[in-house]
Amino acid sequence: MADLTTSYLGLTLKNPVIAGSSTLTYSIENIKTFNEMNVGAIIIKSLFEEELASASENIDDFHPESYDYNLTGAAILYGSKPYLDFVTAAKKVSKAPVIASVNCTGEKWWTDFAKSIESAGADALEINLSYMSFDPEEDPRNIESKYFSTVEDVKSKVKIPVSVKIGHFFTNIPYMVKKLKESGADGVTLFNRYYRVGINLDKKEYMPANVYSSPEEAYSVLRWVAICSSLVDIEISASTGVHTSDIALQYIMAGAKTVQVVSKTYKNGIESIREIINGINFYMDKNNIHNITDIYNKIKVNNEVKRLERFQYMKIANNKLF
Numbered sequence: 001m002a003d004l005t006t007s008y009l010g011l012t013l014k015n016p017v018i019a020g021s022s023t024l025t026y027s028i029e030n031i032k033t034f035n036e037m038n039v040g041a042i043i044i045k046s047l048f049e050e051e052l053a054s055a056s057e058n059i060d061d062f063h064p065e066s067y068d069y070n071l072t073g074a075a076i077l078y079g080s081k082p083y084l085d086f087v088t089a090a091k092k093v094s095k096a097p098v099i100a101s102v103n104c105t106g107e108k109w110w111t112d113f114a115k116s117i118e119s120a121g122a123d124a125l126e127i128n129l130s131y132m133s134f135d136p137e138e139d140p141r142n143i144e145s146k147y148f149s150t151v152e153d154v155k156s157k158v159k160i161p162v163s164v165k166i167g168h169f170f171t172n173i174p175y176m177v178k179k180l181k182e183s184g185a186d187g188v189t190l191f192n193r194y195y196r197v198g199i200n201l202d203k204k205e206y207m208p209a210n211v212y213s214s215p216e217e218a219y220s221v222l223r224w225v226a227i228c229s230s231l232v233d234i235e236i237s238a239s240t241g242v243h244t245s246d247i248a249l250q251y252i253m254a255g256a257k258t259v260q261v262v263s264k265t266y267k268n269g270i271e272s273i274r275e276i277i278n279g280i281n282f283y284m285d286k287n288n289i290h291n292i293t294d295i296y297n298k299i300k301v302n303n304e305v306k307r308l309e310r311f312q313y314m315k316i317a318n319n320k321l322f
């Protein structure tokens with residue numbers, strides 16, 4: 001049996017397959033099941049600042065001190081308690097490392113939440129960073145600098161490792177990854193797959209679309225995992241489209257230290273994550289590979305990476321894509 005042990009964010013993982021952040025990981029029963037499936041680590045659903053903010057708005061109607069709550073933000077901090085209790089409870093039942101996740105809308109709350117999450121016992125923190133702008137006047141550099149200052153702030157306040165999960169809507173992704181590293185990030189997760197909207201033609205209203213990924217979506221992410229792993233010395237966790245062990249293996253060969261699985265477990269059940277771990281084992285045994293580190297970043301050679309820099313199909317007619 002091959003040795004799948006790997007390290008990620010300074011933690012030792014039994015294997016590189018992580019249960020990614022989603023509502024599925026916000027249940028102690030599910031945390032236990034993910035452990036039974038032998039996952040490498042578990043990332044808990046994000047603590048979203050807006051959820052706490054809207055919870056505090058609800059307090060308004062009932063609470064005589066609601067004005068003070070909002071003024072001090074105490075409601076937001078108080079609202080995070082169930083999440084923090086969950087982190088502590090998850091740590092108690094999980095042999096696999098527990099990574100907490102936080103997503104804030106502004107810049108104000110990151111450090112408070114990060115510190116609380118550290119005190120709650122999380123092994124690491126993934127910050128789910130997405131500052132979207134809907135202002136055509138806003139200079140993108142200002143938006144990018146918020147990413148870097150947030151990472152610097154969080155890193156200055158906590159000792160646990162911090163990874164940064166970003167989306168892929170940037171002009172220069174390797175620049176972002178490099179600057180995130182320089183700002184202190186211990187790892188990056190490529191990429192968050194944002195909530196998509198369609199329109200219900202009968203009701204003529206917006207509706208969620210394609211909530212779950214398809215395996216094909218992995219290939220656009222794979223390009224960036226390969227490029228960034230060859231250009232920046234930082235640990236990368238690949239997220240999007242990990243539905244089979246083949247895709248997981250491709251991500252690892254392209255330079256992902258770990259892979260995160262979410263949609264597959266929604267579609268096929270939590271137990272289905274084991275297929276990916278078993279499939280990696282099977283491939284390694286079949287190819288006489290003893291250690292996962294032997295395939296990690298296996299195809300990181302410069303002329304291969306050059307191929308990834310071509311975005312257009314040039315010779316598809318005769319099956320020569322490059």
Ligand SMILES: Cc1cc2nc3c(=O)[nH]c(=O)nc-3n(C[C@H](O)[C@H](O)[C@H](O)COP(=O)(O)O)c2cc1C
Pocket residue numbers: 020021022023044045046047101128165191192193211212213214239240241242260261262263264266
């Ligand atoms: C229902 C659902 C809930 C999610 N919740 C979170 C979350 O709380 N925090 C987060 O960082 N990502 C969240 N994600 C994004 C996933 O962690 C992951 O990045 C994305 O779904 C791509 O991976 P996949 O192709 O395996 O689904 C969620 C995804 C889904 C489908």
